[in-house]
Amino acid sequence: MDKEIIKVENLWFRYDSSWVLKDISLSIDEGEFVGIVGPTGSGKTTLVKHFNGLLKPTKGRVLINGYDTRKHKASFISRFVGYVSQNPDHQIFSQTVYEELAFGPKNFGIKDVERRVREVAKLFKLTGKLNSSPFSMSMGEKELLAIASILSFDPKVIILDEPTIGQDFVSYLELVKLLKKLNQRGKTIILISHNVDMLAECTNKIVAILNGRKLFEGSTDVFFEKKSVLKKLELPVPHKMKLVKTLRFKERLLDLDEILEWFRE
Amino acid sequence: MIITQYVERNGLLHKVDVRVKLLFFSSIVVLSFTTTNPLINISLIFLLIVLSFLSNIAHEFLVKIKKFGMLVLFAGIIWLFLYRFSLFTKSQASSKVILTLGPLVVDEVGISYGILMPTRILVMLLSPLLFLMTTKVKEFIEGLLRLRVPYPVAFTLGLSTQMIYHLGDEYEKIKQSQISRGLDLETKNVFKSIKNHVPLLVPLTVRALEVSEKINIALNLKNFDFKRKPRLKKVRLKKVDYFFVLLSLLLISISLLNVGGVI
Numbered sequence: 046m047d048k049e050i051i052k053v054e055n056l057w058f059r060y061d062s063s064w065v066l067k068d069i070s071l072s073i074d075e076g077e078f079v080g081i082v083g084p085t086g087s088g089k090t091t092l093v094k095h096f097n098g099l100l101k102p103t104k105g106r107v108l109i110n111g112y113d114t115r116k117h118k119a120s121f122i123s124r125f126v127g128y129v130s131q132n133p134d135h136q137i138f139s140q141t142v143y144e145e146l147a148f149g150p151k152n153f154g155i156k157d158v159e160r161r162v163r164e165v166a167k168l169f170k171l172t173g174k175l176n177s178s179p180f181s182m183s184m185g186e187k188e189l190l191a192i193a194s195i196l197s198f199d200p201k202v203i204i205l206d207e208p209t210i211g212q213d214f215v216s217y218l219e220l221v222k223l224l225k226k227l228n229q230r231g232k233t234i235i236l237i238s239h240n241v242d243m244l245a246e247c248t249n250k251i252v253a254i255l256n257g258r259k260l261f262e263g264s265t266d267v268f269f270e271k272k273s274v275l276k277k278l279e280l281p282v283p284h285k286m287k288l289v290k291t292l293r294f295k296e297r298l299l300d301l302d303e304i305l306e307w308f309r310e
Numbered sequence: 311m312i313i314t315q316y317v318e319r320n321g322l323l324h325k326v327d328v329r330v331k332l333l334f335f336s337s338i339v340v341l342s343f344t345t346t347n348p349l350i351n352i353s354l355i356f357l358l359i360v361l362s363f364l365s366n367i368a369h370e371f372l373v374k375i376k377k378f379g380m381l382v383l384f385a386g387i388i389w390l391f392l393y394r395f396s397l398f399t400k401s402q403a404s405s406k407v408i409l410t411l412g413p414l415v416v417d418e419v420g421i422s423y424g425i426l427m428p429t430r431i432l433v434m435l436l437s438p439l440l441f442l443m444t445t446k447v448k449e450f451i452e453g454l455l456r457l458r459v460p461y462p463v464a465f466t467l468g469l470s471t472q473m474i475y476h477l478g479d480e481y482e483k484i485k486q487s488q489i490s491r492g493l494d495l496e497t498k499n500v501f502k503s504i505k506n507h508v509p510l511l512v513p514l515t516v517r518a519l520e521v522s523e524k525i526n527i528a529l530n531l532k533n534f535d536f537k538r539k540p541r542l543k544k545v546r547l548k549k550v551d552y553f554f555v556l557l558s559l560l561l562i563s564i565s566l567l568n569v570g571g572v573i
Contacts, residue, residue, distance in 0.1 A: 099486045118494065119490070120489050120494045130490075135513055135517075136487035136488060136513065137513060138510075138511075152492030152494070
């Protein structure tokens with residue numbers, strides 16, 4: 046059995062007067078690629094902000110790598126769970142890309158910052174831009190830089206909150222490819238997205254939230270077959286699922302590579 | 311929730327005319343500033359809390375008061391000991407010493423200032439807060455126009471209240487983004503805490519400029535012109551407005567008596 050990295054037990058949370066999260070329990074294992082779905086304002090971002098201690102439960106508890114988030118600072122829990130916010134401009138402040146990538150490792154007192162920065166820059170194809178200003182980058186590049194600056198301190202889990210907003214199609218494909226690569230290397234990834242094609246392509250587990258309550262938790266292929274759940278969430282069926290149904294594949298194929306392989310055979 | 315956000319309710323203060331509300335909250339601030347009696351400031355805080363209950367926003371208001379807790383406590387401690395070094399405070403020559411803690415002396419005047427100043431700060435923070443929580447930006451601008459404030463000034467003031475809301479929201483998001491990269495903002499070391507706030511200021515300044523630019527573009531796209539002043543409907547003051555005018559006059563009278571040294 047895989048090691049449980051995130052455990053949420055009967056989580057209730059309210060900002061002021063109204064409850065935003067109501068009695069949510071779930072668990073995420075190391076190496077999983079989890080999609081969090083739900084309509085705008087359903088509590089997705091509020092939920093994931095509990096995963097690195099940015100928010101503390103009003104009732105219930107959240108355990109990250111065995112640590113109770115109520116008893117530890119967010120800056121400590123963040124060592125295990127990195128959160129990439131919706132807007133990369135919220136975190137960029139350094140004069141150069143290098144400094145931006147080195148910020149996290151320095152804060153956590155990690156040795157060998159230089160090597161980490163170079164490695165991450167290579168992975169994200171940012172090596173040639175290490176001395177340039179992050180403020181002059183395009184939105185797609187800034188998004189990649191934001192993810193890279195989290196990955197540079199090597200957290201066990203990476204949370205991405207709507208990473209495809211404002212991205213062109215090429216950047217989107219690059220991002221999908223990169224996230225799949227990171228997951229294959231053992232990184233646990235949590236993705237908040239409304240993009241069903243991206244969810245079907247990347248994730249192997251879905252957690253659906255509706256009005257602050259958990260509506261579904263299970264495998265991605267089961268999720269996209271539950272028409273009643275999709276209807277409640279007002280989500281369309283992914284294109285690949287439609288293709289699979291139209292061509293009457295016997296196997297449950299979700300990955301584009303799997304479909305191409307099937308055709309070759 | 312952002313601290314200055316308008317709360318949509320059918321409450322008492324929501325029904326009061328903006329001009330009257332401006333007069334009322336200004337008179338509260340003036341009284342708080344002119345009085346040297348801590349009991350008056352405590353009464354004003356109590357009045358604001360009662361009004362929040364009558365406006366059905368008590369929960370939201372009380373949650374926000376809690377956020378000022380540390381500031382008020384800090385101000386209280388500072389004034390308790392350090393009022394002696396201020397040029398603008400009463401002479402402590404005749405004040406009865408109650409406690410001596412090494413170089414720090416607690417006396418009667420110090421205790422009086424230790425209560426007066428934090429409660430004054432609290433009144434000055436809570437009054438505009440309650441005003442903004444019960445007044446829409448549109449109503450605020452219209453109210454200023456009815457008071458014959460020039461349109462560009464009224465519009466800019468109204469917009470600035472929106473900017474506080476936007477920047478508060480942005481600040482919270484930026485803070486969370488940087489904490490996620492291990493930035494320790496909860497450190498007890500004051501110098502380290504100040505240094506650690508630098509990564510928040512740069513993105514906040516950039517976002518503030520971006521928001522201003524977006525507003526500017528949006529106004530230009532809608533062909534906005536300060537010369538075209540909006541038409542205002544005629545409004546009549548209601549009974550509740552007259553009640554608050556009377557209350558304001560009472561508060562101003564107390565202020566004048568304070569200044570005159572009568573009470």
